[in-house]
Structures are given as C-alpha cells and as structure tokens.
Amino acid sequence: MISPNSKPSVAAVILAGGKSSRMGEDKALIPWDGTPLLQKVCKVADECCQQVYILTPWPDRYLSIVKKEYKFLLESNPGQGPLVGLAEGLAQISADWVLLLACDLPLLDPIIIDSWVSHLTQIPSDILALVPRQAELWQPLCGFYRREALPELQNFIQQGGRSFQTWLEQVPVQVIPVSEQCSDMLWNCNTPSDLHH
Template sequence: MKNISALILAGGKSSRMGRDKALVCYQGKPMLKRVYEVAQECTQEVYILTPWCDRYKHILPSDCNYLTESQSGNGPLYGLYQGLKQISTQWILLLACDLPLLKTKIIQKWINDLEQVHEEILAVVPHNSVNWEPMCGFYRHHILPELQSLIQTGGHSFQECFSDIKVQALSITPEVKLMLHNCNTPEDLNKAF
C-alpha cells in the first residue's frame, strides 16, 4: 500500500523514565532509532514530531523528516493532530518512540489489510477486551476535522475520540501484546529484555 506515512511522537517529558526515553538504549540501540527503522521498512515516509529536532540528529539518518512540535506537553492526541496538519497521505501509522519490540511482519500485515477497510472507518487500532492501544494505530487523514472539534471542546484523550468516531479493532494476540509493550519506566525496560 503506497499512501501511508508513519508519524513517531518523541515529545514527551519522560518523567517516569528519568531521562529522555527516545534515547534510552534497548539491546544497544536507542528506542527511537528502533521504532524509526521498523517504520521505514513499512511506510513511504517517516516523520518525527518533536520539540527537540537537534537532540535526535546523531541517531537518525540525515534525511530524516522532522516536524517541530509547536505546543509540547499537550499529549499524543494533539501530537497526531499536529502531524495530520502537515502530512497529506491517506493513512498515518502513529507510533510512540518507546516501543522497542515492534515487528515489521505484524505491522506490514496490518498495512496490507487497510485496503479492505471501509471508507467510514477513521481509525484502525489494536484493542483487547478493555483498552485501545492508540500509540500503534492507523488513522485516516480525514479524521482531522474530528480531532480539531474534539480538541477545541477540551478533549484530549484517544478514548474520548474513539467514542465519537468509527474505529476498527485489531485483535491483540500474545505476539501483538508483546510487541505493544511500551517502556515508560526503567522497570518497563527491564521487562522487555
């Protein structure tokens, strides 16, 4: 599928990690670089949304596409909104920078299946019996007005967003559950080994 870009969010405060988690190494490689490499294998273009573009230039390719986060600290939903305003592909694969166990094979299968997704579906996101996993999900470009409306009325969570739009669930198998392990704390990182 050609009309898809990846947007990696690298603008969080990393307060629970105690240092910039994008630069924290997993098996000798910074987590942001791991996520970037998987995204690059799966999509046409990869964008990094961050307020600190210079901070990551030493770990990513020189031709990396940076989008400057204009208002950091507003959360990932606002990050998706900022990215969608600057990226024009039909689909965006949204990724957090703290997912060191991403698997190209799984994401590529999900991308191939997007061709079958009905036009009224605005997001395709992993879901278990309780929670959505929005930080490794697919969003149609024309979700933008819905996001803008939600943000303007004070909304800031993906759960609020998903209650107002049509979302298609991706099932979470044991392999997918492992892949979606995110590392917010040093303990999370230790569990990933």
C-alpha cells in the same frame, strides 16, 4: 473508494516529545540492545511506510541518531499529549493514512505492522482509524489514522478533549484484534524497572 489493487500511501509519525517523567531521562535516547529506542522504532516504521516523520519540540536532540531521509515535524505546542500530536501530524502530512507510534515501543515487529498496512486497502471509506484494542482499552500509539479524521479530531481538541480513549469511542474505528504476539509487541517501556525487566 480505493481499488483493491492500489496501495494507500502510509506515513509514520513517531512521537518523541513526552516528558519521560516516570523514566527520569529521555526515553527516545535510551539504548535497547545497544540501539536508542527512537532509532529502533524509526527502523521498523521505515520498513512498513513510505515516509517517516518524527514529531518533537527538540529535533536537534535526535539528529545524530536518525537517518537523514527521516523528516522532523516541529511540535508547536508541546506537553499537550499524543492526541494533539496526532492532529499536528495529520495537518502536515498528505498521506492517506498515518501510522502513529510512540518512541518507547522496543518490541515492534515489522512483519505484523506490514500485515496491518496491507489490510488498509479493505477498510471502508467511512472508517477513520484502525487501532489495536486489548482489555477494553485502545492502544492508540500503534494505530492507523485516516487523513480525513482531522476535522473531527480538531473539533474534539477545541472542545477541550485530550483523551485518546474518549475520542476513539466517538469516531468510526475498526478494531485490530490483538493476539498474544501482538500483545508483546505493544508493550512499552515507561520506567527504569521496565527497562531492566
């Protein structure tokens, strides 16, 4: 158990390997208020976590828009979805917790995220994830995952599982209640109309 005074190590893993098929162009590079979405998400993650990693099959594409201190993790099996991405991140990172983030969350609030990080010290050791849930659905791409979740996750994937919703129903998860402010923050940008909206 972690003593209440010690702060667990938290690393962010930002997923930037999707096909962006609904958007029609790479979401990570789309400007939001003049800043590429990936850069915006990295900045928030940097304010809340000790280390920021970007999981992508094409790191060269993003080198020019991210800080040198962010580390790239090469996605070895792209196109398998975010659950496989989380497994790749957990396998390569030694932090106690991973904050998994999609690259298309332009409204992330570092104050809210930081309050969630500070709550990690109180999570019982048998809980493997801390994830927002709204309208009966998990919001896994803005959630925290303990390093010890990796064996169960790998087992689920080896059996053909790819659904975050299904996996989270099978492991011990603590729910993050979603207020109206949090709900706004979890909005993601998927289509050109989302962008104009």
